[in-house]
Amino acid sequence: DVKVTQSSRYLVKRTGEKVFLECVQDMDHENMFWYRQDPGLGLRLIYFSYDVKMKEKGDIPEGYSVSREKKERFSLILESASTNQTSMYLCASGRLRTDTQYFGPGTRLTVL
Amino acid sequence: GIQVEQSPPDLILQEGANSTLRCNFSDSVNNLQWFHQNPWGQLINLFYIPSGTKQNGRLSATTVATERYSLLYISSSQTTDSGVYFCAVLTGTASKLTFGTGTRLQVTL
Numbered sequence: 001d002v003k004v005t006q007s008s009r010y011l012v013k014r015t016g017e018k019v020f021l022e023c024v025q026d027m028d029h030e031n032m033f034w035y036r037q038d039p040g041l042g043l044r045l046i047y048f049s050y051d052v053k054m055k056e057k058g059d060i061p062e063g064y065s066v067s068r069e070k071k072e073r074f075s076l077i078l079e080s081a082s083t084n085q086t087s088m089y090l091c092a093s094g095r096l097r098t099d100t101q102y103f104g105p106g107t108r109l110t111v112l
Numbered sequence: 113g114i115q116v117e118q119s120p121p122d123l124i125l126q127e128g129a130n131s132t133l134r135c136n137f138s139d140s141v142n143n144l145q146w147f148h149q150n151p152w153g154q155l156i157n158l159f160y161i162p163s164g165t166k167q168n169g170r171l172s173a174t175t176v177a178t179e180r181y182s183l184l185y186i187s188s189s190q191t192t193d194s195g196v197y198f199c200a201v202l203t204g205t206a207s208k209l210t211f212g213t214g215t216r217l218q219v220t221l
Contacts, residue, residue, distance in 0.1 A: 033208070037153075043198070043211040058208055088153055100145055101200075101209060103155035 003027070004104035006091055012110045019078040021107050023091030032074035033092040033101065034058075034066065043090065049074055081111045114139045114203050118212035125189050125219050133184040133215045135199035143202035144175050145209070146184050150195045158184070158197075189219045 007022035023032065033048040035058075045058030047066040055066050063085060067075045074093075078085055088108050094101040115138040125131055135144070146158040159166050159173040161182065166173055170189075175182040182199055196216050200209040 042213045043200075045208045048208060090153075090155065092155075099143075100157055100160040102157060103147075106153040106155075108153070 004091060004093055004102050006089075006104040006107050008107050009105060010108050010110075012112065013078075013081050014112055015082060017078075017081050017111075019081045019109070019111075021076040021078075021089055021091075021109070023074045023076070023093075023104055024072055025074075025093035025102070026072065027093065027095070027102075028071065029093040029095050029102075030071070031094045031096075031101075032068065033094075034064075034074065034076045035090045035092065036060070037088040037090060037106075046076065083111050085109065086111045114141070114201060114210050116199060116201055116210050116212040118197075118199060118215050120215060121213070122216045123218070125217065127189060127191060127219055127221055129189050129219075130185070130187045131189060131217070133186070133197055133217075135182040135184070135212055137180050137182075137199075137201050139203055140180070141177065141201040141203050143209070144182050145200050146173055146182070147198045147200065148193075148195050149198065149214075155198070186217075189217075191219045191221065193217060194219050 004025045034046045035043045037043045049055045049068040065077045090106045091104040092101040117136045147155045161173045161175045163177045170187045172185045196214040198214045200211045
């Protein structure tokens with residue numbers, strides 16, 4: 001079975017802090033994705049990566065950056081957390097552009 | 113960009129009932145997936161179905177790509193089926209999925 005893990009289920013941070021969310025997949029997938037999910041807005045893509053050290057902006061990249069130093073790991077970075085970044089963050093991975101995506105359990109981030 | 117609409121937005125069923133969830137999309141797609149998000153937030157893959165019909169136990173899905181819609185059938189619903197059901201599509205050369213707004217299902221005893 002494909003396994004996608006995320007570093008924390010729940011996280012509470014203060015405004016202005018630097019926040020790292022980590023995602024690891026064990027299926028040698030080329031593609032990895034970060035989404036955020038908010039009530040009424042559904043899932044929106046923040047960034048994705050189709051190879052090591054490669055990244056592309058999604059629909060809402062502002063205020064975020066990413067890092068992919070190894071194939072299995074994709075990190076989302078909030079350089080200076082703000083209250084409007086309070087959300088559920090979901091990581092996903094997949095093999096090919098048209099292949100299915102598999103999701104991690106999510107990180108519920110609260111920024112105070 | 114492509115629009116993905118799901119209906120109904122909310123559905124309440126009694127245990128044992130059947131239901132049909134619909135996903136309409138505004139352009140041709142390379143990939144369509146159905147997901148179930150459980151009450152803990154985990155998104156679980158149900159089907160990868162860009163066209164045709166698939167069945168998995170009490171669930172089945174049909175995508176009619178030429179008419180730009182997909183249906184998810186849930187038969188003999190159980191309380192564990194509660195949660196939000198999303199369809200998501202991938203189009204053209206893009207690598208990203210576009211999600212619908214979901215159908216929230218509640219199955220009661």
